[in-house]
Amino acid sequence: MSAPTSRTSAMLDRVLIGLALAIAVLAPLVLHSAYWLRVLILICIFAIVNQAWNLIIGYAGIWSFAQLALFVMGGYTTALMSLNLGWSPWLGCIAGAVVATLASMVIGIPSLRLKGAYVFLLTLAFHEIFRNLFILDTDQRFGGQYGLQRFEKWNFGGEGSVEKLTRTYYVALALLIVASLVIWRIIHSPMGLAFRSLRDSEAYALSRGVPEYRFKLLVYAISAFITGFAGAFYAHYLGSISPTNLDFNILMTQMAMIVIGGWGTFFGPILGTIVVKLADEQLRDFEQLRTLIFGAAMVATVIFLPKGLVAPLAALKNRLAAAIDARRGDADPPAA
Amino acid sequence: MSDDLLECRSLTRRFGALAAVNDLSLSVRRGEIFGISGPNGAGKTTLFNLLSGHVRPTSGSIRFEGREIAGMASHRICHLGIARTFQLPLVFGSGTVAENAMVGAYFGKRPGVAGLTFGADAEARVDDALRMTGLSARRDVEAAQLPVFDKKRLMVASALATQPTILMLDEPVGGLNHREVDEFVALIRTLRETGLTIMLIEHVMRALMPLSDRVMIMHHGEKLAEGAPDEIRANPEVIRVYLGREAGAA
Ligand SMILES: Nc1ncnc2c1ncn2[C@@H]1O[C@H](COP(=O)(O)OP(=O)(O)OP(=O)(O)O)[C@@H](O)[C@H]1O
Numbered sequence: 001m002s003a004p005t006s007r008t009s010a011m012l013d014r015v016l017i018g019l020a021l022a023i024a025v026l027a028p029l030v031l032h033s034a035y036w037l038r039v040l041i042l043i044c045i046f047a048i049v050n051q052a053w054n055l056i057i058g059y060a061g062i063w064s065f066a067q068l069a070l071f072v073m074g075g076y077t078t079a080l081m082s083l084n085l086g087w088s089p090w091l092g093c094i095a096g097a098v099v100a101t102l103a104s105m106v107i108g109i110p111s112l113r114l115k116g117a118y119v120f121l122l123t124l125a126f127h128e129i130f131r132n133l134f135i136l137d138t139d140q141r142f143g144g145q146y147g148l149q150r151f152e153k154w155n156f157g158g159e160g161s162v163e164k165l166t167r168t169y170y171v172a173l174a175l176l177i178v179a180s181l182v183i184w185r186i187i188h189s190p191m192g193l194a195f196r197s198l199r200d201s202e203a204y205a206l207s208r209g210v211p212e213y214r215f216k217l218l219v220y221a222i223s224a225f226i227t228g229f230a231g232a233f234y235a236h237y238l239g240s241i242s243p244t245n246l247d248f249n250i251l252m253t254q255m256a257m258i259v260i261g262g263w264g265t266f267f268g269p270i271l272g273t274i275v276v277k278l279a280d281e282q283l284r285d286f287e288q289l290r291t292l293i294f295g296a297a298m299v300a301t302v303i304f305l306p307k308g309l310v311a312p313l314a315a316l317k318n319r320l321a322a323a324i325d326a327r328r329g330d331a332d333p334p335a336a
Numbered sequence: 337m338s339d340d341l342l343e344c345r346s347l348t349r350r351f352g353a354l355a356a357v358n359d360l361s362l363s364v365r366r367g368e369i370f371g372i373s374g375p376n377g378a379g380k381t382t383l384f385n386l387l388s389g390h391v392r393p394t395s396g397s398i399r400f401e402g403r404e405i406a407g408m409a410s411h412r413i414c415h416l417g418i419a420r421t422f423q424l425p426l427v428f429g430s431g432t433v434a435e436n437a438m439v440g441a442y443f444g445k446r447p448g449v450a451g452l453t454f455g456a457d458a459e460a461r462v463d464d465a466l467r468m469t470g471l472s473a474r475r476d477v478e479a480a481q482l483p484v485f486d487k488k489r490l491m492v493a494s495a496l497a498t499q500p501t502i503l504m505l506d507e508p509v510g511g512l513n514h515r516e517v518d519e520f521v522a523l524i525r526t527l528r529e530t531g532l533t534i535m536l537i538e539h540v541m542r543a544l545m546p547l548s549d550r551v552m553i554m555h556h557g558e559k560l561a562e563g564a565p566d567e568i569r570a571n572p573e574v575i576r577v578y579l580g581r582e583a584g585a586a
């Protein structure tokens with residue numbers, strides 16, 4: 001009974017992913033505006049950050065709120081390398097990823113013995129310490145409140161701003177696809193099984209031979225590497241990085257993305273990033289009120305759609321698959 | 337002497353003023369079913385927690401195959417060949433039945449780092465464990481959705497998938513109906529025929545007595561009596577402290 005349904009459903013998955021990719025690839029041709037391209041580029045970058053965040057929070061159940069700090073750390077690393085040593089942006093992205101990974105060990109190791117809310121508090125403290133470190137940077141090594149500017153911006157060729165942004169968008173989209181494939185692979189590997197089983201029950205996973213600390217540090221490292229890389233990419237896109245990237249409303253918006261999209265699901269964070277970012281653009285006139293709006297939307301989601309916006313969409317898809325199976329069954333009863 | 341697979345010496349675990357396990361010594365022989373019973377709060381589960389590394393002993397020693405394992409981390413004890421089930425059904429809830437068994441099959445004997453694929457060996461261990469416990473038809477069901485009987489069988493399946501030398505079952509038939517109890521008893525018999533050594537905590541006498549080669553009765557964290565099932569049934573001290581009250585279950 002369930003086998004043919006899941007096969008049709010898997011086929012539908014492929015069709016939908018293909019469709020989404022086609023839309024993503026064709027979007028610049030239709031939208032052909034610098035404004036929309038900038039929105040799309042940010043969607044790609046934030047979607048990467050949220051995929052990596054979801055890996056640690058959603059799949060591994062580790063309430064790490066150091067995500068933005070690691071993101072910004074990637075940005076500062078490449079900015080410093082670029083300004084002081086003249087490193088190329090791509091090299092800086094690798095450096096940003098490595099520095100964020102090392103930093104994640106500094107957070108990960110003390111949080112190994114902590115559970116749930118305590119991990120949240122520890123990592124949030126890290127975020128805050130890090131933010132203050134930059135703001136209170138009196139000798140201006142990190143540019144103080146204004147951060148670092150005037151380092152190399154991405155240049156993938158092209159004439160005029162639309163053409164240039166289009167190319168940057170395709171690079172960002174490619175990075176999102178690569179990051180998603182990597183995360184997909186991890187989730188469906190023994191690593192993913194270790195993360196999920198530890199999340200559901202540490203006692204169970206331990207008693208079946210899963211080395212808890214090793215896998216917790218591993219998920220911190222993987223998530224931080226991807227996040228630091230994305231942060232560096234972001235810095236070279238804007239050509240600046242500053243402590244304002246760590247503001248509370250940004251953390252809230254980022255969190256709204258994964259909660260509204262659906263954490264612990266693979267496509268949730270991507271969907272959430274798109275929905276929230278588009279809403280964010282539409283609600284620009286509300287300025288700081290947007291944080292409140294997203295906060296309320298997050299609460300509403302948690303209450304009414306605890307698995308996020310992807311849940312009803314997945315249900316719809318399954319119904320469609322069932323309908324297809326039923327029609328096939330009518331047309332061709334002896335089909336196995 | 338060489339038949340002793342597991343040996344505890346003066347094992348003690350205190351929770352504050354309470355000695356949940358108190359100066360307990362015991363040895364389990366290779367291939368036997370070692371039954372454990374006793375009143376509520378006697379320290380039976382705590383004993384398992386000590387053996388499986390979930391709780392550290394306050395003092396005393398635990399030797400498994402000649403190696404000291406007291407205080408060792410749970411996952412390492414699992415790698416050495418000790419697997420357990422839990423009194424309250426504990427599973428990897430969002431995982432499927434097959435994924436639950438896979439955790440044991442893949443990580444149960446693996447001290448090294450994880451690869452990217454599961455491999456045919458682990459898949460085969462999952463299939464074997466599910467077939468043995470009668471769960472093959474349910475392999476794609478989410479574990480959290482299973483009824484208690486299946487959850488209990490699944491704990492056995494994921495334990496078996498680790499290819500243990502000793503299997504510790506904490507009240508495997510508690511809360512089950514008669515038919516389910518009989519099925520579980522049959523399963524445990526089949527398992528011992530494969531050469532597995534089993535430690536079995538059970539209040540249900542009609543499961544414990546016929547299965548066990550030897551039975552230990554615990555009381556206040558100490559050993560009240562130990563011997564063949566018939567000796568235990570006839571032991572006046574055991575009857576006074578425990579069996580008398582549990583007559584209904586016997
Ligand atoms: N983690 C703990 N912290 C404090 N006290 C504990 C802890 N675990 C067990 N105890 C106490 O130790 C004693 C023994 O408990 P244990 O669960 O080992 O008994 P048991 O023989 O398994 O009982 P039951 O037949 O009810 O399962 C009890 O008094 C219990 O309250």
Ligand SMILES: [Mg+2]
Pocket residue numbers: 380381382423
């Ligand atoms: Mg108990």
